[in-house]
Amino acid sequence: MSMYIPQTLANGRYSVGDLVGHGGMAEVHIGTDTRLGRTVAIKIMRSDLATDQIFLRRFHREALAVAKLNNPNIVAIYDSGDEEFADERGQIVRVPYIVMEYIKGQTLRDILKVNGPLSEHDTGQVMIGVLSALEYSHREGIIHRDIKPGNIMISDEGIVKVMDFGIARALDDSQTTMTQSQGVVGTAQYLSPEQARGEQVDSRSDLYSAGCVLYEMLTGRPPFVGDSAVAIAYQHVSETATPPSAIVPGLPKEWDAIVAKAMAKNRTNRYATAGEFRDDIVRLMNGGTPLAAGVVSPIATEKLQDTPDYNIPPVQPTPQNSYAQGNGYAAYDQPTNTGYMPPAATTGTMQPTRAEELEKQRKKKHRTAAIVASVVVVLLLVAAGVWYFTSRNSSANPEMVTVPTIDSTYSRDRAKSAIEAAGFVYKEQVDSDSTEPDGTFTKQDPAGGTQAAKGSTVTCWFSDGPSSVAVPDVSGQTQAQAQQALEKAGFKVGNIYTEDSATVAKDKVTRTDPADGESAKEGTTVDLYISNGMTTVPDDLVGSSQSDAQSTLSKSGFSVVVQQESSDSVSEGLVTRTSPSSGEHVEQGAQITIYVSTGPSTVTVPSVIGMTYDNAAATLKSMGLVAAKSGSSGSGSVVGSMTVNGETVSAGASVPEGTTVTLVMTGGGSGGSSGSDASSSGSASPSGSASPSGSASSESSGQ
Numbered sequence: 222m223s224m225y226i227p228q229t230l231a232n233g234r235y236s237v238g239d240l241v242g243h244g245g246m247a248e249v250h251i252g253t254d255t256r257l258g259r260t261v262a263i264k265i266m267r268s269d270l271a272t273d274q275i276f277l278r279r280f281h282r283e284a285l286a287v288a289k290l291n292n293p294n295i296v297a298i299y300d301s302g303d304e305e306f307a308d309e310r311g312q313i314v315r316v317p318y319i320v321m322e323y324i325k326g327q328t329l330r331d332i333l334k335v336n337g338p339l340s341e342h343d344t345g346q347v348m349i350g351v352l353s354a355l356e357y358s359h360r361e362g363i364i365h366r367d368i369k370p371g372n373i374m375i376s377d378e379g380i381v382k383v384m385d386f387g388i389a390r391a392l393d394d395s396q397t398t399m400t401q402s403q404g405v406v407g408t409a410q411y412l413s414p415e416q417a418r419g420e421q422v423d424s425r426s427d428l429y430s431a432g433c434v435l436y437e438m439l440t441g442r443p444p445f446v447g448d449s450a451v452a453i454a455y456q457h458v459s460e461t462a463t464p465p466s467a468i469v470p471g472l473p474k475e476w477d478a479i480v481a482k483a484m485a486k487n488r489t490n491r492y493a494t495a496g497e498f499r500d501d502i503v504r505l506m507n508g509g510t511p512l513a514a515g516v517v518s519p520i521a522t523e524k525l526q527d528t529p530d531y532n533i534p535p536v537q538p539t540p541q542n543s544y545a546q547g548n549g550y551a552a553y554d555q556p557t558n559t560g561y562m563p564p565a566a567t568t569g570t571m572q573p574t575r576a577e578e579l580e581k582q583r584k585k586k587h588r589t590a591a592i593v594a595s596v597v598v599v600l601l602l603v604a605a606g607v608w609y610f611t612s613r614n615s616s617a618n619p620e621m622v623t624v625p626t627i628d629s630t631y632s633r634d635r636a637k638s639a640i641e642a643a644g645f646v647y648k649e650q651v652d653s654d655s656t657e658p659d660g661t662f663t664k665q666d667p668a669g670g671t672q673a674a675k676g677s678t679v680t681c682w683f684s685d686g687p688s689s690v691a692v693p694d695v696s697g698q699t700q701a702q703a704q705q706a707l708e709k710a711g712f713k714v715g716n717i718y719t720e721d722s723a724t725v726a727k728d729k730v731t732r733t734d735p736a737d738g739e740s741a742k743e744g745t746t747v748d749l750y751i752s753n754g755m756t757t758v759p760d761d762l763v764g765s766s767q768s769d770a771q772s773t774l775s776k777s778g779f780s781v782v783v784q785q786e787s788s789d790s791v792s793e794g795l796v797t798r799t800s801p802s803s804g805e806h807v808e809q810g811a812q813i814t815i816y817v818s819t820g821p822s823t824v825t826v827p828s829v830i831g832m833t834y835d836n837a838a839a840t841l842k843s844m845g846l847v848a849a850k851s852g853s854s855g856s857g858s859v860v861g862s863m864t865v866n867g868e869t870v871s872a873g874a875s876v877p878e879g880t881t882v883t884l885v886m887t888g889g890g891s892g893g894s895s896g897s898d899a900s901s902s903g904s905a906s907p908s909g910s911a912s913p914s915g916s917a918s919s920e921s922s923g924q
């Protein structure tokens with residue numbers, strides 16, 4: 222596979238370096254996360270996968286789920302995305318990619334290819350790592366679905382790292398990969414019987430695959446091999462693998478028991494958890510007897526009792542031998558049908574190495590094996606011929622029937638009856654991508670109304686209900702970016718509202734409903750709120766200190782101007798008012814003036830000596846003071862002709878506005894005094910307070 226790869230991804234955040242490997246679906250490059258300055262591995266998927274919407278959605282959803290896994294035996298996922306760029310021919314291509322932990326090391330597949338079987342010790346160590354990874358991921362609700370040596374890396378420090386969690390799920394149902402035989406064949410060797418039958422997988426499916434990996438580490442070859450994915454898948458469903466000890470002489474039979482339990486066809490007979498599986502391996506490695514050797518699946522128990530009869534010579538992992546073994550002469554099933562004599566007991570004084578022993582036995586049995594292989598080949602040819610002619614005859618001119626049309630009103634039972642009544646075999650599949658309610662019919666194959674051979678299979682998919690996903694945080698993004706992110710996460714965008722925001726820039730998303738982080742069913746409609754660039758002046762500024770008001774306004778992005786003013790009602794240093802005032806609608810970042818009290822305002826008492834009372838009172842009033850009189854004893858007409866002879870507050874004194882100044886009046890303009898000299902004995906008091914002490918009577922005026 223050769224792909225055009227851009228030099229950077231995600232607006233330059235990741236620089237893409239040398240190719241470190243490639244598989245059927247992707248190329249993996251070493252790279253650098255320039256923001257964090259760390260080395261990463263970047264898996265860039267084939268661009269044709271990007272046109273597959275089902276794949277894309279699942280890919281990002283799975284990457285998101287797997288990114289949450291945090292375990293030393295799992296390759297960490299840091300990021301994922303799609304990159305659009307022009308290739309060398311100028312054509313726009315879009316590629317999905319995953320940024321992950323870079324592992325300096327080798328895959329188990331490469332190690333097995335170069336070294337052949339591993340020692341029991343190394344096998345145990347690798348299995349402990351793999352099963353610890355699975356125990357953790359299963360607890361987190363994530364099934365790997367594609368455990369195989371190519372997805373297990375051993376770092377240069379010897380740490381086992383499992384990768385590609387969930388990617389297989391993204392590839393499920395993808396049209397692109399269904400026809401991509403390389404990907405299917407690679408995986409078929411570790412496929413659980415339920416996966417081979419297209420049934421629902423669960424965590425025990427991973428344990429089956431892990432059992433196949435264990436098998437391969439012990440023997441140097443996968444449990445089943447064949448010349449097509451179908452041939453291998455068939456063996457997983459119907460054949461029993463040769464016990465590892467029959468391939469590797471001297472290998473303790475306890476390994477057979479562990480492998481048999483892990484690879485039980487019926488998942489209820491397998492280890493229930495990865496932890497149980499791992500504990501059994503640890504038990505064996507510590508010199509104990511694995512539980513599997515005591516209580517195992519009926520088939521395995523039966524075969525274990527047969528183990529003394531295992532007499533198959535070592536089998537090299539060549540297609541012929543493996544294929545023949547997969548076609549029925551596996552020792553597990555028919556140990557006595559092979560015609561082999563038991564190998565000579567190894568009673569020599571020097572223990573040969575396993576490789577030497579393998580070589581010795583292979584030579585001994587070479588002639589017999591050649592004869593048996595010939596017989597098997599002939600049998601196979603005959604079987605193939607029979608199959609070919611049978612299937613040819615049965616498929617010649619088959620009766621064609623119209624496929625019934627099933628729709629969302631059909632229950633499972635009704636769909637089954639309709640399809641069977643028309644002469645087809647009914648098959649049901651779970652549509653885990655559908656956002657329809659659980660149990661709703663979503664699609665069928667072949668389509669309703671088409672012609673298909675009577676007796677062929679019609680598959681119907683039923684939704685298992687929308688899955689719940691966390692609403693992504695799109696605040697601060699443009700409407701288009703937010704819409705893309707929400708749709709990528711499986712949501713629909715509903716109403717778009719605008720609203721005030723103090724902090725989010727105009728035309729950017731302020732929030733969503735449901736809010737980010739909330740869990741909602743896929744397909745849920747999410748409303749978007751966009752900032753209109755307006756906001757309101759905050760409440761509670763009046764009466765607060767200047768510094769508090771300034772900090773509140775600055776935090777909300779306003780610019781602040783401070784003005785001083787006197788106030789009778791607001792203490793000095795506190796805010797009297799703002800302009801614009803609290804609650805007013807303003808643009809983000811508007812200038813707000815806060816007025817800070819300097820305390821009550823003061824006035825200088827004027828001299829009103831010699832004035833009539835009315836004139837004096839009017840003068841005082843115009844200055845914000847209150848007049849009162851004292852010392853008069855005459856009637857109003859007499860008072861009218863009296864003049865001010867004294868003021869209780871001396872002219873020129875500075876007093877708060879509203880202070881009462883008591884005027885001492887004398888009659889007839891004679892200047893004589895009829896009362897005390899109030900200007901010297903009185904005191905200033907604000908409006909409403911008592912007039913000078915000692916006044917016999919006073920009457921305020923002017924307010």
Ligand SMILES: Nc1ncnc2c1ncn2[C@@H]1O[C@H](COP(=O)(O)OP(=O)(O)OP(=O)(O)O)[C@@H](O)[C@H]1O
Nearest residue numbers: 241242243244245246247249262322323324371407
């Ligand atoms: N995180 C990583 N760090 C270092 N090397 C890696 C990393 N991931 C993958 N590789 C290398 O890249 C190669 C290709 O990986 P990839 O997962 O695409 O393919 P595969 O598993 O070999 O094939 P398939 O597509 O069949 O699963 C691996 O074999 C490995 O050598």
